[in-house]
Amino acid sequence: MARYYSEKLGAHGVTPQGVDWNSEDSQQLRFSQLLLVMQEEPREPLVLDYGCGYGALARRLIAAGAPFRYVGFDVCTPMVARARADVRDPRCSFTDRESELPVADYTVASGIFNVRLQASSEQWRAHVVKTIDALARHSSRGFAFNMLTRYADARKLRDYLYYADPGEYFKLCKQSWSRNVALLHHYDLYEFTILVKLGSEPKALLHP
Numbered sequence: 001m002a003r004y005y006s007e008k009l010g011a012h013g014v015t016p017q018g019v020d021w022n023s024e025d026s027q028q029l030r031f032s033q034l035l036l037v038m039q040e041e042p043r044e045p046l047v048l049d050y051g052c053g054y055g056a057l058a059r060r061l062i063a064a065g066a067p068f069r070y071v072g073f074d075v076c077t078p079m080v081a082r083a084r085a086d087v088r089d090p091r092c093s094f095t096d097r098e099s100e101l102p103v104a105d106y107t108v109a110s111g112i113f114n115v116r117l118q119a120s121s122e123q124w125r126a127h128v129v130k131t132i133d134a135l136a137r138h139s140s141r142g143f144a145f146n147m148l149t150r151y152a153d154a155r156k157l158r159d160y161l162y163y164a165d166p167g168e169y170f171k172l173c174k175q176s177w178s179r180n181v182a183l184l185h186h187y188d189l190y191e192f193t194i195l196v197k198l199g200s201e202p203k204a205l206l207h208p
């Protein structure tokens with residue numbers, strides 16, 4: 001995985017194509033969905049960007065101007081080196097070591113489940129479930145991630161990519177992590193985003 005993304009960075013540099021996205025618009029649209037998990041956050045949240053690439057989300061948070069702190073994590077060391085060199089804001093730090101990660105208020109992960117290379121769907125599914133567990137364990141208030149959808153146009157499917165069943169992962173998050181889960185599948189990409197809010201219960205609207 002690290003080699004795959006390292007080659008993308010080498011070929012395309014610090015651009016959306018350098019993290020295997022086809023445009024900045026789609027990269028930013030994904031961030032807009034993921035950041036909904038921390039909407040209405042009143043204070044200065046600590047955000048963990050799991051699979052941060054060259055730090056595009058950190059740049060977006062800086063540009064947005066709201067208070068935040070940010071840790072970017074990526075398995076691809078050259079990505080982390082690039083992010084460290086380019087994003088020089090004292091509120092942001094980057095690492096390639098999972099053992100160094102804090103428990104954040106919110107964890108977001110954009111694009112970490114898409115490329116399965118030679119892993120079978122079953123092997124990749126097990127990896128995804130384990131990684132969603134890690135996202136949850138590193139978060140106190142919520143986490144969010146996106147995946148390619150199995151409702152994609154059949155002509156566009158690629159055999160080295162993983163197309164997930166949105167209902168399966170919605171159910172997993174509901175059953176394992178929270179009663180407050182949103183599935184967003186409405187934003188014109190062949191993808192979906194799942195938002196999981198932790199530590200709050202839905203309020204009953206009707207008397208028992």
Ligand SMILES: C[S@@+](CC[C@H](N)C(=O)[O-])C[C@H]1O[C@@H](n2cnc3c(N)ncnc32)[C@H](O)[C@@H]1O
Pocket residue numbers: 001002005019020021027050051052053054055056057073074075076079109110111112113131
């Ligand atoms: C599609 S790129 C997106 C990068 C960034 N999130 C963005 O949207 O600009 C996915 C990134 O996740 C990293 N990655 C993939 N699986 C990971 C994992 N299990 N843990 C940490 N990083 C991972 C890759 O090295 C790559 O840099």
